[in-house]
Each structure stands twice: as C-alpha cells, then as structure tokens.
Amino acid sequence: MLLEPTSDQEFFRENTAKFLSDQVPPGEIRRLRDDPDGFDADYWRRGAELGWTSLLVDEAHGGGSLSGQGLIDLTLVAYEFGRHAAPGPLLSTNVVASALSRAGGEEHGTVLDAVLAGTSTASWCFQERLAGLTAGALEIRVEGDELVLSGEKRPVEHAAQAAHLLVTGRSGDGATQVLVPAGTPGLTIRPMHTVDLARRFSIVRLDAVRVPLDAVVGTPGQAAEQVEHQVQTALVILCAETVGTMQRAFDMTVEWAFDRYSFGRPLASYQELKHRFADMKSWLEAGHAVADAAALAVESRAPEANELVSVAKAFVGQYGGELIQDCVQIHGGIGVTFDHDLHLFLRRATLDRALMGTPAEHRQRIAADLAPQEDR
Numbered sequence: 480m481l482l483e484p485t486s487d488q489e490f491f492r493e494n495t496a497k498f499l500s501d502q503v504p505p506g507e508i509r510r511l512r513d514d515p516d517g518f519d520a521d522y523w524r525r526g527a528e529l530g531w532t533s534l535l536v537d538e539a540h541g542g543g544s545l546s547g548q549g550l551i552d553l554t555l556v557a558y559e560f561g562r563h564a565a566p567g568p569l570l571s572t573n574v575v576a577s578a579l580s581r582a583g584g585e586e587h588g589t590v591l592d593a594v595l596a597g598t599s600t601a602s603w604c605f606q607e608r609l610a611g612l613t614a615g616a617l618e619i620r621v622e623g624d625e626l627v628l629s630g631e632k633r634p635v636e637h638a639a640q641a642a643h644l645l646v647t648g649r650s651g652d653g654a655t656q657v658l659v660p661a662g663t664p665g666l667t668i669r670p671m672h673t674v675d676l677a678r679r680f681s682i683v684r685l686d687a688v689r690v691p692l693d694a695v696v697g698t699p700g701q702a703a704e705q706v707e708h709q710v711q712t713a714l715v716i717l718c719a720e721t722v723g724t725m726q727r728a729f730d731m732t733v734e735w736a737f738d739r740y741s742f743g744r745p746l747a748s749y750q751e752l753k754h755r756f757a758d759m760k761s762w763l764e765a766g767h768a769v770a771d772a773a774a775l776a777v778e779s780r781a782p783e784a785n786e787l788v789s790v791a792k793a794f795v796g797q798y799g800g801e802l803i804q805d806c807v808q809i810h811g812g813i814g815v816t817f818d819h820d821l822h823l824f825l826r827r828a829t830l831d832r833a834l835m836g837t838p839a840e841h842r843q844r845i846a847a848d849l850a851p852q853e854d855r
Contacts, residue, residue: 480558480722480767487545492555494529499563505820508564508676516640517679518566527597531556531569535577535712540588541595542580550712550778554719554770561723561831564823566677568600568637570716574709575601575645578656581705582697587658590643599642601658603709604632604683612710612836612844614703617648617685619655626657626695628688634680634834638668644683645696647709653700663688675830676823707785711777713835714788718770721795721831724824725763725802731821732759732806746809755805762798769794786848789841796838799828 484492502522503511511517527533534549534556536542545552553573560569572594579591593599607615607630617630628646638644644659644666659666665688671680697705733756736747746752773791776784803825807814814821832838 480555480719480726481551481771482767484555485546488552488555491530491545491552492559495531495556495559496562498526498529499559499565503563503565503677505564505823508566508823509817511566512676514677515679517637517677518568518640523567523600524597526567527595531567532572532576532597533595535573536580536591536595540580540583540591542576548775548778550715551774554715554774557716557719558723558726561720561725561824561827562727564675564677564724564827568602568640569720570713571602571636571641572600573716574603574713575643577712578603578645578696578705578709579658586693587696590658593642600637600640601643601645602635602638602641603713604635604638604644604646605706605709606634606835607632611840614647614649614654614706617646619646619648619650619657619699621650621692621699622689624692625689626692628657628659628685628690631682631684633682634671634673635668635683637679638681638683639670639679646683646685647702647706650700654702654706655699656696656702656706657690657694658696659685659688659690659694663690665689673830674826676826678827678830708777708780710835711784711788714792715770715774715777717831717834718766718773718788718791718795721799721828722763722766722770724828724831725766725795725799728803728806728821728824728828729759729763732809735810752809755809759802759805762802766795766798786845789836789844789848792836793838793841793845796832796841800825800832803828 533542534544534553576594579587594601620627628648630648642661646657646659648655665686667684669682671682673680736752737745739746769791773787776787807821810821813819
C-alpha cells in the first residue's frame with residue numbers, strides 16, 4: 480500500500496476497511512461458503528456507492544477518481560479486500576467498466592450506468608486453458624448484421640452472477656471484445672470449485688452465440704492494446720489484494736507470538752522465530768514496494784509496465800504463500816483449524832496466486848521479454 484497516501488485516499492481506505500469489517504466479518508465469510516452467489520447484492524450496491532466501481536471510469540461517463548490516478552486509488556480497495564478476504568467481483572467489474580468507458584459511445588451506456596450504480600455486475604471472459612495471457616482461441620466472426628462467438632473461457636469470476644459478459648476473442652488476425660448479455664442462447668455457464676470461501680468461478684461456453692454488431696466494445700480486430708492494458712490492470716488488482724492478505728496474516732501472527740507463552744516466555748522472544756519474522760517482514764515490505772511500483776507503471780502507461788506487473792505477480796505470488804504458510808506453522812495446531820481466521824487469508828492468497836498466471840509463468844514472461852530479439 481502507498482507509503483504516503485493523500486488525506487482523501489486515507490479516508491477512502493479507512494471507510495472501505497470499516498465497511499468491510501462491519502458487513503463481512505470472518506463469521507460472515509464462513510457463512511458465504513454455502514451461498515451460491517458468494518456475496519449479497521445489497522452489500523455490493525453499497526460498496527459501489529463508496530466508489531468501488533467508478534475509479535477507472537472517465538468522469539464524462541459517471542466515474543472519477545480521488546487523486547486523478549484511478550488505478551492507484553483502486554489498489555487501496557483491493558488491499559482492504561485482501562485484508563478482509565472480502566467477497567465480490569472487484570477485479571472483473573472494474574476491468575469491464577474501464578473497457579466500456581474507454582470504448583466510449585452510447586451503445587453500452589446503460590450497462591455501464593448499472594455497473595457503476597452497483598445494481599448489476601459484469602464479468603470479463605478472458606482466460607482459456609493453455610492460452611496464457613493472450614486473447615486465446617475463441618472465434619468471433621461476422622455473419623450479416625450479427626457476430627457469432629464460439630469457444631470456451633475459464634475461469635471466469637462470478638460469471639453466474641453477472642448481467643453481462645465481456646468476451647475477448649479473435650476475429651481474423653486481431654483481438655476483438657464483445658459484450659454479451661447473460662441468458663443469450665448458446666451461452667452456458669458451469670460452476671467450478673475453488674479454495675476461496677466467497678469467490679465464485681465458472682466455465683463459460685459459447686456455442687455459436689449470436690449478438691448484434693453493435694455489441695462490439697471498441698474496434699473489431701484492433702483490441703490488442705486494450706486487452707493488454709486490461710491484463711495489466713487485473714494483475715495490479717491481484718497483487719494489491721495479495722499484499723493485503725500478507726499484511727493481515729503477518730499482523731495476526733505477530734500479535735499471537737507476543738500473547739502466547741511457552742516455558743514462561745512469549746513465543747516472540749525465541750531467536751528462531753525472530754529470524755522467521757525478519758524474513759517475513761522483508762517479504763512483506765518488498766511486496767508492498769513492488770505492487771505499488773507496478774500500479775504506478777500501469778497507471779502512467781510506462782513502457783516497463785508489462786515487465787513490472789509480471790515481476791510483482793511473480794514475487795507476491797511466491798512469497799505471499801510462503802509468508803502465510805509460515806504464519807500457519809507459528810500458530811501451531813490452531814492455525815490449521817476451520818474456526819481460526821488465518822485460513823481465510825491463506826485461501827485468498829492461494830487463489831490470487833493461480834489467477835492470471837502463476838509465478839513460474841510470469842518469470843517465463845519476463846525472460847521472454849528480456850531475451851535478445853534474435854532469440855525470440
């Protein structure tokens with residue numbers, strides 16, 4: 480999280496933290512384990528009123544940021560989502576809202592208005608099995624005055640709860656994005672299992688789904704740059720959320736180590752644990768720094784943004800899990816029980832590690848970008 484947030488940013492973060500503490504305490508997160516939606520519609524609408532869905536949207540379209548750097552402001556929300564293992568489609572809804580705003584036009588204005596108000600959600604259908612961070616193989620072709628979409632996307636965040644799906648695919652040699660209403664004939668959504676108690680994911684199958692030509696978001700065949708920016712945005716949100724989980728787990732464990740006594744001494748006084756805490760603190764501070772650097776690079780459209788988001792995802796993906804696993808071990812037996820809160824953050828960090836590329840995949844991405852041109 481930012482070392483020196485503005486007063487407005489700090490107020491925004493504190494309001495989000497208080498709202499999440501009140502609305503989705505750990506007991507509520509456990510209850511959501513058996514909820515098919517994973518979040519309450521009124522909870523999401525009230526979060527939208529706080530500004531969760533509007534930070535990446537242009538003021539002309541009803542959005543606006545606190546600092547003039549909407550993605551930086553959004554990382555504060557994502558950080559608190561991590562600290563509370565909070566439910567809701569924060570990533571997918573913001574990516575779709577940003578795409579609709581950047582595309583402009585009046586075709587999708589009603590959809591964007593509903594997303595901003597929190598009265599409906601939208602999800603991004605991007606990833607495919609074995610496709611990495613590309614538009615994948617989903618086919619989009621033109622037939623008369625319609626677009627026909629065929630293919631499969633997985634995993635898609637909260638697809639079953641979304642009113643609209645932003646589908647990224649290929650038309651000819653270029654990437655195209657299409658807004659598809661839920662319930663369109665040929666569209667099927669099958670739930671997937673996940674370790675997270677509140678997040679829901681699905682497999683979205685499109686079998687010759689037909690939508691009008693004006694369902695295109697942006698320019699057909701020329702969405703590659705926008706898709707790349709959406710990928711970078713998603714990675715920034717995931718990294719900020721993971722750092723939030725790391726911070727919460729670390730704080731819980733430090734408190735436990737000072738309160739818990741063994742042989743008449745607090746656990747925190749033992750040298751071995753001091754060394755472990757020193758390692759964890761270095762991972763945590765580096766996680767904050769690299770996540771913030773990636774967010775700033777993407778916000779400013781810096782040429783090194785692609786590399787930095789992969790550096791951040793690789794680092795927090797690896798060390799986030801290691802840090803929280805250490806926290807579990809330091810807690811001892813209670814740390815592996817369902818009634819203790821620690822597993823909520825381990826689950827969230829584990830999920831975020833797998834989404835949008837694993838640490839190993841991002842290290843390969845960095846290596847490919849750094850390789851000499853003749854070796855590519």
